Amino acid sequence: MGRVLVTGGAGFLGSHLCERLIEDGHEVVAMDNRVSGRTENLEEVFYHDRFSFYEHDVTEFIHVSGDLDWVLHLASLASPVFYSDHQIKTLKVGALGTHKTLGLAREKDAKYLFTSTSEVYGDPEVNPQPEDYRGNVDPYGPRSCYDESKRYGEAMVRAYRDEHDIDVRVARIFNTYGPRMRLDDGRVIPTFIKQALAGEDLTVHGDGEQTRSFCYVSDLIDGLVALMESNTDTPVNIGNPDERTILDLAETILDLTDSESGITHEKRPPDDPEIRRPDLTKARAELGWEPGVSLEDGLERTIPYFKKQT
Numbered sequence: 050m051g052r053v054l055v056t057g058g059a060g061f062l063g064s065h066l067c068e069r070l071i072e073d074g075h076e077v078v079a080m081d082n083r084v085s086g087r088t089e090n091l092e093e094v095f096y097h098d099r100f101s102f103y104e105h106d107v108t109e110f111i112h113v114s115g116d117l118d119w120v121l122h123l124a125s126l127a128s129p130v131f132y133s134d135h136q137i138k139t140l141k142v143g144a145l146g147t148h149k150t151l152g153l154a155r156e157k158d159a160k161y162l163f164t165s166t167s168e169v170y171g172d173p174e175v176n177p178q179p180e181d182y183r184g185n186v187d188p189y190g191p192r193s194c195y196d197e198s199k200r201y202g203e204a205m206v207r208a209y210r211d212e213h214d215i216d217v218r219v220a221r222i223f224n225t226y227g228p229r230m231r232l233d234d235g236r237v238i239p240t241f242i243k244q245a246l247a248g249e250d251l252t253v254h255g256d257g258e259q260t261r262s263f264c265y266v267s268d269l270i271d272g273l274v275a276l277m278e279s280n281t282d283t284p285v286n287i288g289n290p291d292e293r294t295i296l297d298l299a300e301t302i303l304d305l306t307d308s309e310s311g312i313t314h315e316k317r318p319p320d321d322p323e324i325r326r327p328d329l330t331k332a333r334a335e336l337g338w339e340p341g342v343s344l345e346d347g348l349e350r351t352i353p354y355f356k357k358q359t
């Protein structure tokens with residue numbers, strides 16, 4: 050058991066991770082600037098005696114008093130809709146925020162987690178994507194603020210590992226969903242569930258033949274904890290390999306919500322990746338982890354949360 054800082058602690062993944070770490074007996078310090086995170090997400094743990102919350106922007110110098118055993122840097126604007134509206138902030142949190150949190154980890158002699166992304170692979174030319182695939186990213190493209198900030202973040206983590214001997218972990222997180230995603234998140238699962246519950250048409254971009262592989266949040270959190278407990282200081286894919294077309298996802302959500310909604314096709318956003326699926330060979334071998342929740346089960350657990358929000 051130790052004392053752990055979680056940046057982005059009021060966000061979708063951050064809040065689930067804070068709960069898990071409290072359950073595991075750790076003392077948790079959550080930090081969030083509440084741009085996309087919300088303190089309501091932390092209501093289960095907010096008044097716990099091993100929990101504290103700091104409102105702070107990680108792109109500014111970070112001071113945390115006392116010891117820290119782990120620094121887990123989850124702060125990020127992860128939705129394409131959000132990061133397109135906040136490109137500079139997105140670049141700063143991946144670059145300056147990663148630098149500041151690494152500096153803190155060095156000061157505290159703490160183990161460090163960087164939450165990177167499948168977007169480092171861009172619009173991939175190989176499927177599934179193994180960690181040694183170098184990606185296909187347009188550095189000046191519409192998604193580059195996110196992709197490049199995470200690629201830069203990985204390079205900074207590598208540099209701190211090599212020059213300052215920090216014990217680092219890098220998770221490349223693939224599409225994840227579950228309760229506590231925002232209704233206005235803009236990503237496909239909250240959008241489709243919201244539309245299905247409201248009886249509105251589901252807005253499939255393009256013909257819907259593009260694919261994603263969706264991981265339920267509890268599996269993702271288990272993967273992050275397994276990574277922290279492993280000895281792997283190089284990037285590891287964390288996600289679910291069940292690859293689906295967006296059209297299949299839309300039909301599945303219509304079915305599970307018993308919705309009368311139809312489907313309309315809208316223009317595909319530029320640079321939207323065509324395929325995405327994690328190669329989990331490394332995660333299975335080095336973390337002894339793989340996801341267990343099917344898309345249908347995960348959606349069944351997520352839909353009631355969105356019903357309560359609407």
Ligand code: UDP
Pocket residue numbers: 129130224235236237238240241252253254255259261295317318321322
């Ligand atoms: N998408 C869609 N309709 C929507 C929102 C998203 O068809 O209302 C598509 C989007 O174009 C992409 C996929 O769903 O092909 C996943 O998009 P999301 O924004 O969830 O995440 P991404 O994997 O692109 O970061």
